[in-house]
Amino acid sequence: MTGASSQRVRPGGRPLLLALVLGVTVACHIEEPFARTNLWDEKGSATKTLSGPDSTFSIGDRIRVTLVTDPPLPPGAQFEWMSIGSSDTAVQVFPSGDGEFLVTRSNAGFALVPVSAKFDQSVVVKHVWVGQLVASLDLFCGAGVPCETSPVTAGATFVVRSTMSDANGNDIRRRNEAMKRAVTIVSDPAVASAVPTLPNAAGNWTLRANAPGSTWLVVRMDRATDSVRVVVVP
Amino acid sequence: MRSVAPTPYAFALALLVAGAPVAAQSPGRAPLTPDSTLAPGPTGEGFAAWRAAIAARGRTGASFLVDGDRYQILVMTPMAIDALAQDSLMVKATRGCMRALALNEEQVLYTAQVDPWVAFDSAAYARPAVALAVYPKEQRRYDCHAGNLARFAAMSRGALYGAFGSETPQEMVGSVEFRRDGLVEPVLLSGRAKVTKVTHTRLLDDGTEHTRIYVDPQAFSPDAEGRVPQLELHVYNPVDPEPDVMRLPERLVRAVWQQLLPWQARGLDAAGAAPTPPPIHFAAPRDSALLAAHESYERGNMGTAASAAMTRLMFMPRPPQAEIRNAMLLSATAFTLRGRDAEALSLMTDIMEVYPCLTLAPEAPESMRELVVALRKPARCTAIPLRVIALRSVIPGYGQATGPLRRRLALTVFISTAAAYLTAEQLRAYGRRSYESYLAYRGGTSPRTFTLYARAQNARTAGNVLTIAAAATWIGAGVEALWTEHQHARRLEEVREVGRRDTNGSGGRRAAAGAHGALVIAPALAADRVGLSVSFR
Numbered sequence: 001m002t003g004a005s006s007q008r009v010r011p012g013g014r015p016l017l018l019a020l021v022l023g024v025t026v027a028c029h030i031e032e033p034f035a036r037t038n039l040w041d042e043k044g045s046a047t048k049t050l051s052g053p054d055s056t057f058s059i060g061d062r063i064r065v066t067l068v069t070d071p072p073l074p075p076g077a078q079f080e081w082m083s084i085g086s087s088d089t090a091v092q093v094f095p096s097g098d099g100e101f102l103v104t105r106s107n108a109g110f111a112l113v114p115v116s117a118k119f120d121q122s123v124v125v126k127h128v129w130v131g132q133l134v135a136s137l138d139l140f141c142g143a144g145v146p147c148e149t150s151p152v153t154a155g156a157t158f159v160v161r162s163t164m165s166d167a168n169g170n171d172i173r174r175r176n177e178a179m180k181r182a183v184t185i186v187s188d189p190a191v192a193s194a195v196p197t198l199p200n201a202a203g204n205w206t207l208r209a210n211a212p213g214s215t216w217l218v219v220r221m222d223r224a225t226d227s228v229r230v231v232v233v234p
Numbered sequence: 235m236r237s238v239a240p241t242p243y244a245f246a247l248a249l250l251v252a253g254a255p256v257a258a259q260s261p262g263r264a265p266l267t268p269d270s271t272l273a274p275g276p277t278g279e280g281f282a283a284w285r286a287a288i289a290a291r292g293r294t295g296a297s298f299l300v301d302g303d304r305y306q307i308l309v310m311t312p313m314a315i316d317a318l319a320q321d322s323l324m325v326k327a328t329r330g331c332m333r334a335l336a337l338n339e340e341q342v343l344y345t346a347q348v349d350p351w352v353a354f355d356s357a358a359y360a361r362p363a364v365a366l367a368v369y370p371k372e373q374r375r376y377d378c379h380a381g382n383l384a385r386f387a388a389m390s391r392g393a394l395y396g397a398f399g400s401e402t403p404q405e406m407v408g409s410v411e412f413r414r415d416g417l418v419e420p421v422l423l424s425g426r427a428k429v430t431k432v433t434h435t436r437l438l439d440d441g442t443e444h445t446r447i448y449v450d451p452q453a454f455s456p457d458a459e460g461r462v463p464q465l466e467l468h469v470y471n472p473v474d475p476e477p478d479v480m481r482l483p484e485r486l487v488r489a490v491w492q493q494l495l496p497w498q499a500r501g502l503d504a505a506g507a508a509p510t511p512p513p514i515h516f517a518a519p520r521d522s523a524l525l526a527a528h529e530s531y532e533r534g535n536m537g538t539a540a541s542a543a544m545t546r547l548m549f550m551p552r553p554p555q556a557e558i559r560n561a562m563l564l565s566a567t568a569f570t571l572r573g574r575d576a577e578a579l580s581l582m583t584d585i586m587e588v589y590p591c592l593t594l595a596p597e598a599p600e601s602m603r604e605l606v607v608a609l610r611k612p613a614r615c616t617a618i619p620l621r622v623i624a625l626r627s628v629i630p631g632y633g634q635a636t637g638p639l640r641r642r643l644a645l646t647v648f649i650s651t652a653a654a655y656l657t658a659e660q661l662r663a664y665g666r667r668s669y670e671s672y673l674a675y676r677g678g679t680s681p682r683t684f685t686l687y688a689r690a691q692n693a694r695t696a697g698n699v700l701t702i703a704a705a706a707t708w709i710g711a712g713v714e715a716l717w718t719e720h721q722h723a724r725r726l727e728e729v730r731e732v733g734r735r736d737t738n739g740s741g742g743r744r745a746a747a748g749a750h751g752a753l754v755i756a757p758a759l760a761a762d763r764v765g766l767s768v769s770f771r
Contacts, residue, residue, distance in 0.1 A: 029701070030698050030701060030702070031662060031694055031697070031698060033691060033694070033695075034665070034669045034672070034687065034690055034691055034694065036687060037673070038672055038673060038675055038683050038687075040675055040676075040677050040682070040683045041672075041683040041684070041687060042683075042684075043684075044683070074676060076676050077676050077677060078676055078677035078678035079677055119677060120677060120682055120683065121682075121684075
């Protein structure tokens with residue numbers, strides 16, 4: 001074994017080692033997690049919004065909403081328009097087409113109703129106030145006769161009745177809610193006073209005849225106003 | 235203590251031994267009491283005192299159990315006989331079997347008195363002799379002896395533990411003959427004694443006997459060319475004319491021989507002879523006993539040095555590996571200087587097994603240098619520069635492909651790295667396909683986005699994990715290759731020109747940059763060739 005022996009050993013070679021490590025690191029890239037951009041992914045990062053009216057005022061109104069998505073909605077996309085109405089079923093809203101909902105039941109008390117587009121488990125929602133505003137008001141006494149033709153004795157109380165309807169001609173439901181928004185004025189409180197009139201489902205105003213004479217009762221409610229002349233006799 | 239596996243082909247081999255007449259007539263039965271007391275003889279002067287000192291120092295010595303079809307042999311060196319002779323070991327063995335055999339405390343303590351070989355051991359005490367005890371094979375042995383040492387101690391007293399049936403005459407030990415390379419060897423002393431069968435609830439003496447012979451350790455010596463002799467025991471039963479031939483394994487023969495080398499080394503120094511200047515030198519060891527041996531060596535007292543060094547190696551704790559190597563080399567040198575080539579060869583064989591690249595200093599005796607060359611096994615005795623290893627490691631596993639012994643590792647690294655990387659790529663491709671399905675989802679079909687995304691992302695994550703695993707394997711293999719080669723080079727340095735005085739006998743030397751004689755293999759690039767260049771600096 002002459003001459004067969006070990007050679008110089010230097011545990012250096014750092015540049016080479018570094019190059020080795022870098023090479024391996026570059027070659028063995030680690031891939032980032034996939035982006036969750038599918039519109040149907042409930043945990044995804046895709047954005048979906050519904051735009052449209054914030055409120056409706058009559059039974060029979062239609063709510064038209066527009067769906068805006070990022071990424072854009074692909075052709076052939078399958079999703080579902082839906083609304084569940086109010087929890088007490090006093091308000092009902094049904095999908096009636098692509099981005100359209102029909103109010104089939106509502107009342108003078110407004111309720112916040114969600115309308116939505118459902119992508120599997122992912123749901124985009126818009127909340128709309130749904131109710132009735134009084135568009136037409138008619139005050140009368142007794143069986144539809146003008147109040148001035150039915151004088152009232154001083155000291156007695158009497159009732160002024162009313163009919164109310166929304167813009168689509170539907171009777172106002174839950175009139176007490178509408179009466180809460182009403183403004184009542186008696187032109188000559190010495191002749192008669194509208195005290196106390198509490199909101200009621202019938203839509204009646206109770207007045208007290210104070211002294212002989214005549215006076216006007218004026219009621220302004222939402223978008224409607226009406227008045228009647230009251231005559232008090234001794 | 236070790237047990238050695240049986241040699242199933244021992245009988246067939248024995249029949250093939252040329253010139254070895256199969257005994258047609260069994261030797262006479264051994265006596266129950268020693269018929270003589272062995273005198274030390276010319277080579278055993280002082281042996282009794284020496285072995286007493288060894289025994290006082292601690293337990294040592296080799297005993298081996300050889301299992302045959304019908305018989306079993308316990309081989310004990312004198313030191314092993316002394317180590318196994320302690321009553322406490324016998325009691326420990328029996329107590330270990332106390333529950334299994336439903337023995338009581340009285341029976342356990344009684345077994346300390348079982349020692350039929352006291353007289354024989356005394357008769358053979360003054361002379362180096364190896365004892366071989368032959369027992370009938372245990373039919374249903376209970377391994378309950380609290381360790382092999384206790385079991386061998388019990389066996390050395392003729393105690394066997396387990397369940398015993400009635401033995402046929404063919405299973406009994408009649409007489410024993412000892413042969414070396416087919417020729418009958420004289421037995422120094424022989425005897426027989428009853429076997430104590432420790433069985434369920436009792437100690438049984440049913441007349442079964444075992445036989446022990448004491449033979450000269452020289453019977454275990456290798457021949458001048460270092461070949462281990464073929465040793466056999468021919469065991470006769472009382473009825474069959476033909477013996478059972480049980481061959482002692484080579485490893486056993488060599489180990490027994492080496493156990494007695496410390497004693498034989500003491501005979502190297504002739505009384506009144508002038509000290510012999512050591513031709514090669516070794517670094518002073520840190521171990522105190524080895525240091526004393528080293529000092530004797532430097533003073534030229536070869537026998538004392540070799541004996542002290544090898545005696546130290548018989549005991550725990552083990553000295554550092556380099557000191558063991560130097561102690562063995564020192565001893566081999568001592569034997570060589572006294573013309574005891576067989577002993578030197580035995581030691582050098584062991585050294586060269588562990589250090590196949592060892593080279594001796596030019597000052598070493600020529601016979602030792604020739605021994606080293608003759609005993610050298612195929613091995614890679616060159617070091618590859620670490621830069622080359624680093625470059626090779628760019629290919630996974632190629633840094634490991636430095637020799638036949640690491641070929642499997644290299645292949646494993648390459649395959650595992652490549653497989654991990656390819657699998658990672660496959661997984662990532664599958665992840666991408668699944669992700670495309672996820673992106674193409676338009677609603678109303680199955681599977682839905684959650685499943686599709688989970689499938690894609692899981693595949694990508696698994697691919698990333700496998701990529702990291704592949705990279706870790708790759709980098710780890712590169713670092714391992716560098717470290718292993720660094721260690722290899724360091725080991726080569728340690729065993730290069732061992733014994734040079736100018737290295738303070740360090741058993742090797744650190745090759746500085748450009749050191750004389752350093753073999754360097756480096757990449758070579760020229761206009762007409764690309765390869766490795768080999769040069770001596």
